Amino acid sequence: MNLPATGPNYSYLFDTGSMSAWGLLRLREQLENGLPLTPRPYQTLAERTGLSEQQVMNAVSQWQQQGLIKRLGLVVKHRTLGYRANAMVVWNVPDDRVSTLGEAMAAAACVTLCYQRPRRLPDWPYNLFCMIHGVSRERVLNQLASLIEQHELNDVDHAILFSNKAYLQRGGRYVSNC
């Protein structure tokens, strides 16, 4: 079989016993667009992928267990709901403190995403990112002030990048070609 160029990440496709690898690849592609809103969505996916309804449900459950699917549920567009002040706060933290601080900030209720990324000197000195999905700028700035106070970050160089417009927001396309 002439499989597409794959990295090591595709191995889980072949762990599902007798299911067709192509069927599973098509299923992933379909799932990137979300679950169909039909009474039997897994049956609808089965019809589109050449798998059986049971195989589709097994694959989805297995991918959840393996962690490939980290969440199965409603994906909210926070901006529409009124979360208008989305701030990406970036910090230049000493390397030996970044993990500890990252873990600590991640635990704060107002922090919705938190991760470490590389610096790109001289243009980009920041290595720790946290996202605050807020309702208003004022509220976000207050949340940030308490974060700074709580974790004693007064002397840590940081910047706040509010987002004023979303040009595109959708799920990752890892398998599909667009």
Next chain:
Amino acid sequence: MRLDAADRQLIDSYQRNLPVCERPYEEMARTLGLTEEEVIQRLSALQEQQVLSRVGPVFEHSQAGASLLAAVAAPEEQMDLVAARINRAPGVNHNYAREHTYNLWFVMTAPDEDTLEERLDELEHQLKLPMLRLPMVEGYHIDLGFDIDWEALP
């Protein structure tokens, strides 16, 4: 946007753990005291109103393939044009304007690292703008399924 109590409850209950069974919407309906048809209609309407981007899986990016956060510094008057070009690039799934010299921030995904590099090289060449490439080193918290604070919303 103000949602009614049933829509709020639907969102509160099912940002995760959507049932995997033959009739998932029926099971959700039973839990919420609605009918299966109502659940499907509400979900369709919420998708149409852009409250939901979709119903379904969020893939773990490190297992699903390659992905990277990138930023470019676009001249202020060309923001929309540059943003549109970024949106057209293959694999781009998020693209936001942010208040900084690096004013357009986007996430690109691809089946593997090599494809991702090629796509970014191509885009950088096309835009003729310097690009920051910021792969994730370590994630401390990555889950946008947080509880909605309905009271705080406008």
